[in-house]
Amino acid sequence: MIRGARAPPLRVARLFLPSRRLCGVDSRTGVEVPGTGQQDDGRILEREGEASLDPATVTPEVLLRMPPPPPLPGQPESGDYDAENLSSGSGSRRRPREELRLTDRILKVLLQDGPGFSARKALDEMNLKVTNELVRQVMFKFVVSVDSVNRERYPRLAYKFFVWAGQQERYRHNTSMYNLVMKVFAECGEVKAMWRLLEEMTEIGLPVSARTFHILICTCGQAGLRRRLVERFMKSSSFNYRPFRSSFNAILHTLLTIKQYSLIEWVHQKMVTEGHTPDVLTYNVVMRAKYLLGKLDQFHRLLDEMGKNGLTPDLHTYNLLLHVLGKGDKPLAALNLLNYMSDVGCVPSVLHFTNLIDGLSRAGNLEACRYFFDEMVKKGCEPDAVCYTVMITGYVAAAEFEEAQKLFDDMLVRGKLPNVYTYNSMIRGLCIVGEFDKAYSMLKDMDLHGCTPNFSVYSTLVCRLRNAGKDSEANHVIKYMTKKGQYLHLLSRFGGYRRC
Known part of the structure; x- marks a missing residue:
């Protein structure tokens, strides 16, 4: 049993040591790969073979408590974000059959465009009521249908419909609609056309969102081009994303989602140089980048700097620290931190225990994993499916399948x-x-x-x-x-x- 003891806040993170890596299974392919250890430059690699939880696999929104984007002016409460979410499996609400049929009709009309047939005239004759949802559905059709055969034609057709829709009465494109067309261009590799759309947005005074930045930077294959894009957005007066303290945080958030950790360092340095004050979200993102790059001394310096600047760690700062301590096989330090969190009224949740257990399982300390799992239950914190999965994965990786089977059975009994x-x-x-x-x-x-x-x-x-x-x-x-x-x-x- 691990005995608890109080430790100074935050300083407990200094107790961790680099942990050895285990073999695992690639969560994307299922192919087993050996542990990777470290590269010669000391940069900690993310294991290809891990299907369990990690700050690298937990979404930034969960790990860092990043709120979903709010609607832009003139948008319904969920319109902007939903309109830009082009994943067919993203839980979008079902569309009426009539609406889907209408979208198919529009696409068929556009595909006939050419000598002897005017798609614009045919669209006019359809007497359509153009809405954000209609534009979204048409653009979605283009995105999911792109292949090697039509990738040269689709951008032109999508833009033709976009221009036609923008000229209809009682309808005006907003930032979200521009982002959708950019997404079509991105799928087809039309980088120059994307930049022209950005110029057009700026000229007509539309605000540039973090989604715009995300689409653009994902198409920038060269590091130099990425950096120039970041500089442009940092200087843009129209780039103002409301869930974040500043445009810098919006940029940092996007870079985190596409794993551009070195560029995060550069943006953070520019932010400090230009006199912008980091907040807790900024520190969370940058510390995570430093940790994943293996720059542990800088990770600790940021942690100290955060405290000196009078910033109080939030639940997600603690979440990152617990995983670091777990992965460094420091269960006592982790227990101290959990006790401290409870003392200051920041009650640990199932996510905190899960990330700690995941780190400990990666360090091979299954005894500590079981202890914290049981402690979580004792404290009335019900383990969810993810927590059970982390425990099961740890036992399987350690070739203790009987224990994994017991947890799986217990999971079913508890209705998970x-x-x-x-x-x-x-x-x-x-x-x-x-x-x-x-x-x-x-x-x-x-x-x-x-x-x-x-x-x-x-x-x-x-x-x-x-x-x-x-x-x-x-x-x-x-x-x-x-x-x-x-x-x-x-x-x-x-x-x-x-x-x-």
């Missing part, structure tokens, strides 16, 4: 629905102990419980079966995947497999 990562860990564990039939059965059970397997689940099972010399069984898994019509575009990753 396993997610795709939970199943992936359990299937991997069953394969490790040679229970391939049960692993295949669990794959089928996923659908019965409303959990669609991702490609990592299939890949884990196929790779394990092949490594065990069970090529026939591996092909059965691939056939099961193709029969369900899933991930057909990734079949080439299963080398040697031929479809009948």
Whole structure:
């Protein structure tokens, strides 16, 4: 049992040491890879083979308490953000069939544009009522339909519809609509056209959002171009994103989401040089970047500087510190920090315990993982599916599958629905102990419980079966995947497999 003791605030973070790395499974491919350790430059690499939780895999919004973007002036409460979210699986509300049919009709009209047919005239004759939602749906169709054949034509057609829509009565494009067209251009590699849209937005006085910046910087392949883009946005008077203290924080947030950690350092330095005062959000982002770059001394200096500037750590600062302490195998220091958090009224949540447990499991200290898991339950903090998954993954990685199975059973008894990562860990564990039939059965059970397997689940099972010399069984898994019509575009990753 770990005995608790009070420690000075924040200073406990200095107690951690670099931890050894474990083997794991790539959360994207399911292929096992060895631990990576450190590069010669001391930069800590993120493991390719980890399906568990980490500040690198927890979304910045969760880790750093970044609020969702509010609507721009003239937008309904959820319109702006939803309009720019072009992920078909993002939980968007279902559209009426009539609206979907209308979108298809518009796209068919646009695709006929050419000599002898005027798409503009045909659109006029449709007597459409142009709304933000209609423009969003049409642009979404373009984005998801881009391929090597139409990538040269689609930007022109999308922009033609965009211009036509902007000329209709009682409708004007806002920042969100410009961002949508930029997204189409980005998918088609039309970088110059994106910059022209940015110039147009500036000329007509539309505010430039963090989403605009995000789309642009994701298309900048060269470091020098990224830096010039960042400089432009820092100097722009129209770049003002309301959830953040300043434009600098909006830039830092975006750079964090695309893992541009070195550029985060540069922006932070420019921010300080120009006399802008960092807030807690700024420190959270920059400290996370320093940690992921392996610059631990600078990480601690920022932590000290934060306290000297009179800034109080928030829940997400503590969340990052707990993971650092866990990964450094410092359970006593972590316990001190948890006690301190409770003393100052910052009650640890399941997310804090989960990140701590994840760090400890990566350090190989499963005894401490179990202790903090039990302590969390004792304190009335109910573990969720993610927390169970972290524990299960740790036991599987340590080849203690019986303990993993007990946690999985307990999870079901408590009414916690396993997610795709939970199943992936359990299937991997069953394969490790040679229970391939049960692993295949669990794959089928996923659908019965409303959990669609991702490609990592299939890949884990196929790779394990092949490594065990069970090529026939591996092909059965691939056939099961193709029969369900899933991930057909990734079949080439299963080398040697031929479809009948």
